[in-house]
Amino acid sequence: MxxxxxxxxxxxxxxxxxxxxxxxxxxxxxxxxxxxxxxxxxxxxxxxxxxxxxxxxxxxxxxxxxxxxxxxxxxxxxxxxxxxxxxxxxxxxxxxxxxxxxxxxxxxxxxxxxxxxxxxxxxxxxxxxxxxxxxxxxxxxxxxxxxxxxxxxxxxxxxxxxxxxxxxxxTRGQDSLLIDFAGGDDAAGGAGGRRQRSGSLRIDAPSAEELAAHQAYLDELDKIVKGSCLWRTLEPKSDTVESAA
Structure with a gap:
């Protein structure tokens, strides 16, 4: 640039x-x-x-x-x-x-x-x-x-x-968006293949334990609001089913 x-x-x-x-x-x-x-x-x-x-x-x-x-x-x-x-x-x-x-x-x-x-x-x-x-x-x-x-x-x-x-x-914080992750198993999708590349950015998929903790947190929110919390209305149906499986 x-x-x-x-x-x-x-x-x-x-x-x-x-x-x-x-x-x-x-x-x-x-x-x-x-x-x-x-x-x-x-x-x-x-x-x-x-x-x-x-x-x-x-x-x-x-x-x-x-x-x-x-x-x-x-x-x-x-x-x-x-x-x-x-x-x-x-x-x-x-x-x-x-x-x-x-x-x-x-x-x-x-x-x-x-x-x-x-x-x-x-x-x-x-x-x-x-x-x-x-x-x-x-x-x-x-x-x-x-x-x-x-x-x-x-x-x-x-x-x-x-x-x-x-x-x-x-603009120092922008440096994290410009890091080149090329090289090494970790950058290419090591650690069980959870890490994916999107341009120069890295996306970490949540583990099964993290998904379970997320669902438990939403359950607590449901109890507080005595219904479905806002996140439930925004959450894709497929994600909910997969995480509950």
Missing amino acids: RQILLDTETTGLRVEDGNRILEIAAVEMINRKLSAPERHFHMYINPERDSEEGALNVHGLTTEFLADKPKFADIARQFLDFVAGAEIIIHNAPFDVGYLDMELGRLGLGKFRDHVANVIDTLAMAKEFFPGKRNNLDALCDRYEIDRSNRVLHGALIDCELLAEVYLAM
Whole structure:
């Protein structure tokens, strides 16, 4: 799976005020492993305007530094070729996607989502995992004990690298779905043939003792509700007959 961690820096907070992108970084990750640095995309961009004071204090990229850098129109095709068809991971995706939509729209290149497989918003994920807590990138780095000592000013490239670590930490539980069980009798259906393969997942069929314990538990539930518990109504008839045999 090809995923790309993406971040932008802009001249201000509101795209509606005519602000522009002045830095863009896209870090490639293949099968949950970062690619070599030469496979990343990183560009400083001449935004053709000054940064707002608040934004300048955040990223530190002055008008003078950006004056000789390419304009977005000069790098748009290269950028779209890099992200084409990938799954994009962004922290606070509506912000970055809004700016990308604006820049692409100015060039008649459609919407950002038209060019990629889909967009994952790690801020939305974090709000589900940690409701009511601070969920900016700094807070998540601290929560997952990720070193951010090099992040003095916000920069798109370093933010992407930190976001990669945060995303992997947030989705750590998914690793169990990606384990390759190939090799050995245990993976191929050893231990009495109870273990079966379904893609890369493993299904353990219940033993006779486990089935009997399950039925005994349901019997107790039936007594409590003085009838048939909900599970009985959902349980396939064949399973009930086989387990009772």
